[in-house]
Amino acid sequence: MTTLAILTAAGSGSRLGRDLPKALVELDGFPLVLHAARRLAASGVVDSIVVTAPDGLVGVMADLMAGDPHVGIPVRVTDGGPTRQASVAAGLALARPEDDVVLVHDAARPLVPPELVQRVVSAVRSGHGAVVPGLPVTDTVKQVRPDGDAELVTGTPDRSMLRAVQTPQGFARDLLVRAHHTGAERAAAEHLAATDDAGLVEALGEPVHIVPGDAAAFKITTERDLWLASLVLQETTA
Numbered sequence: 596m597t598t599l600a601i602l603t604a605a606g607s608g609s610r611l612g613r614d615l616p617k618a619l620v621e622l623d624g625f626p627l628v629l630h631a632a633r634r635l636a637a638s639g640v641v642d643s644i645v646v647t648a649p650d651g652l653v654g655v656m657a658d659l660m661a662g663d664p665h666v667g668i669p670v671r672v673t674d675g676g677p678t679r680q681a682s683v684a685a686g687l688a689l690a691r692p693e694d695d696v697v698l699v700h701d702a703a704r705p706l707v708p709p710e711l712v713q714r715v716v717s718a719v720r721s722g723h724g725a726v727v728p729g730l731p732v733t734d735t736v737k738q739v740r741p742d743g744d745a746e747l748v749t750g751t752p753d754r755s756m757l758r759a760v761q762t763p764q765g766f767a768r769d770l771l772v773r774a775h776h777t778g779a780e781r782a783a784a785e786h787l788a789a790t791d792d793a794g795l796v797e798a799l800g801e802p803v804h805i806v807p808g809d810a811a812a813f814k815i816t817t818e819r820d821l822w823l824a825s826l827v828l829q830e831t832t833a
């Protein structure tokens with residue numbers, strides 16, 4: 596039995612605001628997607644990767660992966676979709692029968708530690724159908740509602756019971772397939788936006804298990820995050 600990692604890289608990176616897709620933006624001389632693929636492979640627990648590519652860039656992405664001496668595991672590249680969820684579904688369609696565990700990881704989290712990948716896979720292989728890495732929330736979080744041009748606070752959730760979740764998220768393949776069919780329909784019917792794959796599993800009513808996340812797996816969303824990532828890399832390679 597094998598573990599497949601779907602590496603989502605088809606986004607445009609509108610909040611980063613560069614003139615190329617975010618996954619191809621360079622960090623320390625290499626595109627974000629390559630950093631992420633190398634770290635997934637370095638975990639030793641991922642057998643193959645499917646990358647979801649932005650429109651028209653399947654060939655570019657495939658050349659990038661094929662030309663890298665550090666990835667060292669089979670990589671296939673497919674067209675992504677218009678949303679992250681659609682891209683994951685496109686990657687999932689390429690899962691083979693032997694891929695009993697599927698990870699979903701964002702190219703936007705290039706510095707994911709291989710140990711975090713191992714932790715997630717190990718929790719799935721120990722019997723949890725859906726596993727997400729989570730970190731405690733350090734800010735107080737307010738729930739709000741629109742009030743004209745402004746917003747009004749409607750509540751303050753108990754911070755000790757909140758987790759900021761990261762990727763890779765890990766799943767038993769059959770559960771993830773079911774979540775992308777039925778869970779997605781249910782979430783849409785209830786007007787819930789699932790911003791991650793675990794959200795679709797929750798929409799099925801199935802449990803999602805949390806393992807400790809890692810601050811190094813932070814998401815590159817804005818220029819500041821990219822700057823932070825270059826500092827982290829400098830420090831860890833110094």
Ligand SMILES: Nc1ccn([C@@H]2O[C@H](COP(=O)(O)OP(=O)(O)OP(=O)(O)O)[C@@H](O)[C@H]2O)c(=O)n1
Nearest residue numbers: 603604605606607608609610677678682702703
């Ligand atoms: N249609 C999409 C949208 C997003 N992603 C991927 O999902 C991950 C998380 O998405 P996000 O950080 O929001 O990336 P973008 O959509 O590129 O960024 P933005 O929302 O700023 O445009 C990224 O690795 C992105 O490439 C994807 O594969 N397909």
Ligand SMILES: C[C@](O)(CO)[C@H](O)COP(=O)(O)O
Nearest residue numbers: 679701760761762790791814
């Ligand atoms: C999947 C995710 O990385 C978990 O935190 C996050 O929800 C992706 O959000 P984005 O707005 O698509 O970057």
